[in-house]
Amino acid sequence: MNKADKGLSLTDLFTLGFGAIVGVGWSVTLNNIFINGGGPIPAILGFILATLCFIPIALCFAELTPALPKTGGVIVHAGRAFKPSVAFVAGWFVSMAYISILPWEAININEIIAYIFPALDSGPILYTMLGENIYLRTSLVGVAMALMVFFLNWRGVESAAGFQKFTTFLLIGGSLICVVFALIKLDFSNITPVYSSMPGKSHSSFFTGVVTMLALAPFYYSGFDTIPQSAEEAGNVNRKAMGRVIIATMAFAGLFYVLIFLSAGLAYPWTETVGLARPVLSNMFLYLYPGPLGKVLYSICTVATLAGLFSTWNGFFIAGARLLHGMGRDHLIPAVFAKMHPKYNTPYVGNIFCGVLMLLGPFLGTGFIDPLVTLSSSGYVIGWGLVCLSAARLRQTEPDLPRPYKMPGGRKTAYLGFFLCALIFLNCVLPFMPGYMGKIGMYTFAVWTLLGILFYYATRNQRNAVRKRPA
Numbered sequence: 001m002n003k004a005d006k007g008l009s010l011t012d013l014f015t016l017g018f019g020a021i022v023g024v025g026w027s028v029t030l031n032n033i034f035i036n037g038g039g040p041i042p043a044i045l046g047f048i049l050a051t052l053c054f055i056p057i058a059l060c061f062a063e064l065t066p067a068l069p070k071t072g073g074v075i076v077h078a079g080r081a082f083k084p085s086v087a088f089v090a091g092w093f094v095s096m097a098y099i100s101i102l103p104w105e106a107i108n109i110n111e112i113i114a115y116i117f118p119a120l121d122s123g124p125i126l127y128t129m130l131g132e133n134i135y136l137r138t139s140l141v142g143v144a145m146a147l148m149v150f151f152l153n154w155r156g157v158e159s160a161a162g163f164q165k166f167t168t169f170l171l172i173g174g175s176l177i178c179v180v181f182a183l184i185k186l187d188f189s190n191i192t193p194v195y196s197s198m199p200g201k202s203h204s205s206f207f208t209g210v211v212t213m214l215a216l217a218p219f220y221y222s223g224f225d226t227i228p229q230s231a232e233e234a235g236n237v238n239r240k241a242m243g244r245v246i247i248a249t250m251a252f253a254g255l256f257y258v259l260i261f262l263s264a265g266l267a268y269p270w271t272e273t274v275g276l277a278r279p280v281l282s283n284m285f286l287y288l289y290p291g292p293l294g295k296v297l298y299s300i301c302t303v304a305t306l307a308g309l310f311s312t313w314n315g316f317f318i319a320g321a322r323l324l325h326g327m328g329r330d331h332l333i334p335a336v337f338a339k340m341h342p343k344y345n346t347p348y349v350g351n352i353f354c355g356v357l358m359l360l361g362p363f364l365g366t367g368f369i370d371p372l373v374t375l376s377s378s379g380y381v382i383g384w385g386l387v388c389l390s391a392a393r394l395r396q397t398e399p400d401l402p403r404p405y406k407m408p409g410g411r412k413t414a415y416l417g418f419f420l421c422a423l424i425f426l427n428c429v430l431p432f433m434p435g436y437m438g439k440i441g442m443y444t445f446a447v448w449t450l451l452g453i454l455f456y457y458a459t460r461n462q463r464n465a466v467r468k469r470p471a
Contacts, residue, residue, distance in 0.1 A: 008234045010245055012161045013227050017249035019168035019308070020223025020315030026175070026260045027281040027305040028108050029369065031274045033261070036216060036370075038195045038209030040265030044258055046213025051254030053214070053424070054221050056417035057384045058250040059407035060391040062243035065228040066404040069239070072326025073228030073319075074383045079330060081390035081397070084463055085456075088332040090386040091323055092452040097222060097379030098320035099357050100444075102146075104372045105313040106361020109145045110138040111278045112305060130367025142362025149313050150355040153321065155344050160318055167311040174304025175260065178281060181297055182263035185288050191265045198274075208434045215427045215435020218377035218384075220257065223312065224249045225384070226319035229326075243405025279305050317358070321350035331462040333455040374437035375444055378428040385421030388414045 008016070025033065037043035064077045072079075074094050079087035114121035114135070124136040153160045195206040203209040227246050234242065260281075264273065268284050276283045282305065285297035325347035328337025341348040392414035394401060407413050427435035429442070437445070 008161055008230060008237075010237050010241055012165060013230070013234060013237075013242065014245050014249060015165045015168035015311075016161065016230060016315050016318065017224045017227045017246065018252060019164050019171065019311030020226045020319070021221055021249060021253040021312075022171060022175075022223070022256055022308050023220075023312030024105070024108050024112075024279075024305050024309040025220055026257060027178075027301060027308070028112060028279045030260075030264060030280040030284075031276055031278075032370065033213075033216075034265075034270050035198045035274050036201060036203075036209075037213045038198060038201070038203055038206065039193065040191055040261050040270050041194050042206055042209035043213055044261045044265075046210045047217060047220070047254065047257045047261070049210065050214055050217035050221060051250065053420045054217075054224075054250055055247070056409075056413045057388060057421065058224055058247050059409075060384075060388045060414050060417050061225060061228055062246040062405050063403055063407045064387065064391055064394070065231050065246060066239035066242045067401055069231035069234065069242070070326070071229065071232040071322050072330070073225060073231070073323065074387050075323070075326050075330060075332065076228075077390040077394075078386045081393040082386075084330070084332060086386060087330065088327070088452070088456050090383040091327045091332060092448075092455075093379040094225070094383030095320060095323050095327070095379075096445075096448045097219075097376040097383070098316045098323065099354055100372050100376045100379070101219070101222070101316045102313065102320065102354060102358035103361030103364055104369065104376070105309055105316075106142045106146050106358060107364055107366060107369060107372075108278075109306075109309055109313075110142045110362055111366060112302065112309070113141050113145075114138045115278060116302065126363070129365045132365035132367045134363055134365050139362040143359060146355070146358045146361065149310070149317055150351065150358070152314065153317050153351055154341070154346060154348065160314055164311055164314050164318075167307040167314070170307035171304050171311055174300050174307065175256070178285070178297070178301050178304065179259050179263045181285070182267040182288070185267040187266060190267065190269045193271075196271070202434045202436065211427065212434040214424055215377060215433070215437075216373055218380040218424060219373045221250065221253060222376065222380050223253070223315055225380075226315050229319040229322045239404035281305070317351075317354055320354045321347045324350035324353060331459050333452075334459055335462060368440070371438055371440040371444070374428050374435065375441040377435075378425055378437060378441075378445065381421040381425045381428070385418045385425070388417035388421065392418070 033043050034040055037046055068076050070076045075087040075091035078090040120137040121135055126134045126136055195209055197204050203212045224246055282298045282301040286294045324337045327333045328335050337349050339349050392411040395411050427433045428437050
């Protein structure tokens with residue numbers, strides 16, 4: 001069997017993308033979603049609108065990924081269309097988005113495990129951060145889980161992809177059971193009031209509740225762009241089908257979210273859902289079905305939640321390390337990131353960098369959940385917007401570039417995608433907008449920007465020495 005045959009299949013790529021998109025927010029922080037939208041109906045409409053907004057963006061990736069199937073995704077596309085500085089901006093902020101998700105997942109694994117084993121959420125308190133106690137025992141468990149993800153990826157993408165496939169199918173199966181048993185308890189009075197302003201949130205109307213969801217949505221849809229990061233490691237697959245897989249992951253994720261939010265909103269009064277402990281959806285079944293059935297459904301939902309957590313954690317670790325590798329290889333950040341492990345052929349420096357930042361998660365606490373979500377969203381739309389511009393520019397400068405998948409609408413679709421990204425970014429960073437990320441998010445954004453500037457200028461001599469960038 002040759003090397004190409006050993007690469008990732010289309011199924012691997014789909015489970016990588018879908019598993020990274022869905023994650024745990026649908027279950028663990030369902031109350032946050034309803035609070036940020038002002039109810040399940042604004043949340044549903046916000047996510048439907050987000051799906052429609054992100055389809056043009058996904059179409060740009062679907063066209064460029066099979067045309068330029070190389071590790072790095074956004075930097076490959078932007079680097080081909082523009083100067084290295086544009087590729088750097090795209091890559092650096094998407095890597096921020098990927099990496100900010102890694103500690104977010106670590107925070108949530110602490111929450112879930114502490115609920116299953118309450119004894120962990122007691123004992124020695126290390127400190128208090130943003131009003132939340134950080135316990136030694138749960139922090140150690142979070143560190144152990146993070147190390148598991150780290151060592152899984154240390155040994156190679158194929159083992160990580162196998163794990164991704166298993167957890168994604170477990171997630172899909174368990175969540176479908178949750179939807180069915182939630183809809184059995186359907187009661188339309190549970191979704192009233194249709195909208196309610198929530199304490200501590202900037203939205204004050206149904207419309208602003210929907211707009212707030214648009215600021216969070218890139219975080220919840222982000223996994224589709226993990227596929228381009230691993231395109232170089234795909235096996236002998238149909239390149240046109242690769243583009244279709246990217247679109248499919250986006251569409252199925254949108255359908256998934258709508259089904260979860262709608263079924264949960266109809267099954268149990270949403271004004272009570274917002275007060276449930278995490279994992280929210282699992283605990284909801286204990287109230288919907290008192291007795292043995294409720295406990296069984298709680299277990300099924302919790303297992304699906306854990307599967308979603310690990311599929312997202314693993315998917316973004318894969319993508320983040322490979323994006324940093326691609327940036328190092330293209331001399332956009334220090335060349336040490338381009339080094340590959342001599343035995344496992346993995347981007348081990350990128351793995352270490354992502355692993356260290358991932359290990360911060362267990363020591364941050366739940367107060368960082370919302371800032372990390374919006375911070376990640378802002379990073380994604382910067383990179384996605386530049387990819388949309390790249391797709392438009394390459395249509396003009398390289399019309400004969402082989403494109404196994406061609407997006408409908410051509411340059412108009414690409415410009416529409418860029419415009420939508422720009423609007424979402426402004427919603428994240430402008431203080432008067434309902435999706436504003438807040439001071440913590442803005443400070444983190446500024447620190448990441450400064451670090452990127454240092455990295456970029458530290459490698460200018462290497463870039464100047466390269467006469468021609470790799471295609």
